[in-house]
Amino acid sequence: MNNKTSIAIVGAGIVGATTAFYLSAAGHAVTIYDEGTGQATSAAAGIICPWLSQRRNKQWYQLAAAGAAFYPTLLHDLNEDISHSAIYRQVGTLVFKKTPKLLTKLEKIALNRRERAPEIGELSILSPAEIKAKLPLLETEQSALFASGGARVDGALLTKKLVNAAVSNGADYFAEKAQLTVSPSGTYTIATPTHTKSFSAVVLATGAWLPEILQPLGFSVDIRPQKGQLIHLEVEQETENWPVVMPDGEKDMIPFPNGRIVIGATHENDEGYDLTPTEEKLTVMLKEAAELAPSLAKATIKETRVGTRAFTSDFAPFFGEIPESPGLYVASGLGSSGLTSGPIIGRILTQLILNEPTDLPVSDYPVARYIQKNELEVKQ
Missing domain, CATH: 3.50.50.60 (FAD/NAD(P)-binding domain)
Structure with a gap:
């Protein structure tokens, strides 16, 4: 051109x-x-941690891994200091699985991927006590895989x-x-x-x-469209350095500074382009989050956000x-x-x-x- x-x-x-x-x-x-x-x-708050996904599509993983690696360059080009950015921050990711065996399997996958993607950072399986030290709201008897390179981003x-x-x-x-x-x-x-x-x-x-x-x-x-709903909660603790959490399911937990925690999102395939928050879905989502962090059941709901994702067949x-x-x-x-x-x-x-x-x-x-x-x- x-x-x-x-x-x-x-x-x-x-x-x-x-x-x-x-x-x-x-x-x-x-x-x-x-x-x-x-x-x-505009509705999304995301976790940048594709390396711990077990989605088998190689082209998808290639793209997502390249996307995760590209973020520091993007923020640099925007003159944004990633060590103090409200937009993007590498705080680490905690991933839970149903059994210790599945967790060990995921760790092996991540260690193998780290050879080509050093952005993953340090990998370790944390005990419940170590998990609570990183994120005090969590109440669990399970271990979790921690990847220090995982990040949060405010879309x-x-x-x-x-x-x-x-x-x-x-x-x-x-x-x-x-x-x-x-x-x-x-x-x-x-x-x-x-x-x-x-x-x-x-x-x-x-x-x-x-x-x-x-x-x-x-x-x-x-x-085709897919509806996604998020809940923004407010807690009394300072949450700036807390890691993001990927439970064994779809409802992630993403802490941001100043006591803000985002829970979500839903994956609703039959709602078309509807952008109306639904009390039933939000209640279920909050209940699931409270199973891992009981005090969230009493947290202040600051807002809900609804967006529409695009999916191919x-x-x-x-x-x-x-x-x-x-x-x-x-x-x-x-x-x-x-x-x-x-x-x-x-x-x-x-x-x-x-x-x-x-x-x-x-x-x-x-x-x-x-x-x-x-x-x-x-x-x-």
């Missing part, structure tokens, strides 16, 4: 915000569109910092719904309630809403340029690992647009598997 290309970024979640930041830093004319509805990143703070940095670099930002059209000559136009503008390239980072923007153009998109992410649509880039299907893999995907999209070598092979995450031009459109 030429020295100063006009590029639209639709969606300012973790992928879009990262892409906007790096493209604007490279001197391109970037315009960001995001109406804000249901954005997964809302991170995307805000990325967008603000992009705007400081000269990017424009519109908190509006964007509609994409393509001319017969291949020109991309974005229309909003207030203006219409043409672009040389467009990045669609709209998560679960990707079908909404592509289907009018004649594409079928393999994406095989639960794999995809990103890159849409085939036969030069200049039209997409990323979606990140699911519950969006905060881990989102930044590296944004960086790779930037590399594609700048015609640079990519950090990972894009062919491992093929767009064509999930987005196809409808046959009727092709015949026309």
Whole structure:
């Protein structure tokens, strides 16, 4: 592309915000569109610890591990001190399993992965007493695997910092719904309630809403929404240095500074794009957390957050340029690992647009598997 290309970024979640930041830093004319509805990143508080996942998809692990390794670089590029950052902090991760045998098996897996991913840090199986010393609220008779390289990240703070940095670099930002059209000559136009503008390239980072923007153009998109709910609690202790906790289940515990603890999230596949907090789900989630940390049952609920994740039918992410649509880039299907893999995907999209070598092979995450031009459109 030429020295100063006009590029639209639709969606300012973790992928879009990262892409906007790096493209604007490279001197391109970037315009960001995001109406804000249901954005997964703004609701999310995440654990960066993919090495202790036993998900068997090699491409997913490759992406997630690269994403975890990329975080210090991202924060450095944002002039953020990771040793004192409210956005990202390596506090370590505690992982519980049903039996000591499964815990030992996980430790062996992690030790093997650490040979290629030294970011894992120190690994050790901690006794209940050692666990309580690290996180006083926990009441357990189980041991847990501790990885010192595990980190927490505040998705809302991170995307805000990325967008603000992009705007400081000269990017424009519109908190509006964007509609994409393509001319017969291949020109991309974005229309909003207030203006219409043409672009040389467009990045669609709209998560679960990707079908909404592509289907009018004649594409079928393999994406479905998943609802996720989080509870933000407040306790009296100082929680800044407490590790994040991954129980044997889906409801994680993520301590942040100043007595804030995030519990969640739910994984609801049948709620569509509904963003309404549900008392039943929140009550069950809090009850599960209190089984490990009983005092949380009496903690103050400060707020609940609800977001919509994007999943493909095989639960794999995809990103890159849409085939036969030069200049039209997409990323979606990140699911519950969006905060881990989102930044590296944004960086790779930037590399594609700048015609640079990519950090990972894009062919491992093929767009064509999930987005196809409808046959009727092709015949026309």
